Amino acid sequence: MSLTPGDRIVELLGQWSDGPVPDVVVEPDAEMLARAVAAALVARLAAAQAVHGTASVVLTGGGVGTAVLRHVAGLAEEPAPGQDVDWTAVDVWWGDERFVPADDDERNEKGAREALLDRVGVPPQRVHAMPASDAGFAEPEEAAEWYAGTLADAARDAGAEGPLPRLDVLLLGMGPEGHVASIFPHSPAASDDRPVVAVRDCPKPPPTRVSLGFSAIGSAEEVWLLVAGEGKADAVASALGGADPLDVPAAGACGRRATRWLLDAAAASRLPGAGG
């Protein structure tokens, strides 16, 4: 990845931040961003497998997130030396999902299967989709509770402490008002402690969803925020400037070991030192 603009921004952020400083990397445009993130993701998953034997990734919907998956599928066809991911040993989770029927084009799961999962052959038992509205749960609250139970079962099977398994990389898109997963500004999900929450009356359609909460997002080893476009520039600057997560939920999305803001130049254009 090109690091020059990102390094400059990290240096500036270090002057204002009290907590762990996020990494900020800026690529020239959305396409180059998606390619760079795909390469970084493959390297990170391969490294996790070298240490643990398995890897886990939490997927996002959205244009950049889905483009990343397409590029990952391309890389899987011609893996670089030492960066060969064994897709039979990758657990796939989701950060949020629309509570609509399984075959609805709005499903993040559907997009991810088409872009990557069906192409690399992740075993069905490792694809942990959030329930669709026709999967036997009448209400999204039941679906959220079931997903929390699935996470807890995986944690227990792996001998982890607590209700969440090791999540190596958690990918998030961000909306122009700063929402991440389906945690929207000032919504109940933004102040809910549960790992998985039902979301109703979502300001962006479809209105009914299931989302990881901040407690699950913050349990991930690394959180990667994938953001492209000028329309996101204000929210990026607010989140990195220390906004209240109730106002700008992306500000509350931090990984245990690393938080990486992976931006295109337009999304980074209002950061200090970016010249925007």
Ligand SMILES: O=C(O)[C@H](O)[C@@H](O)[C@H](O)[C@H](O)COP(=O)(O)O
């Ligand atoms: O309905 C949603 O909530 C969106 O799908 C959302 O979560 C998406 O990931 C971001 O808005 C970023 O999307 P883009 O990458 O397309 O800008």
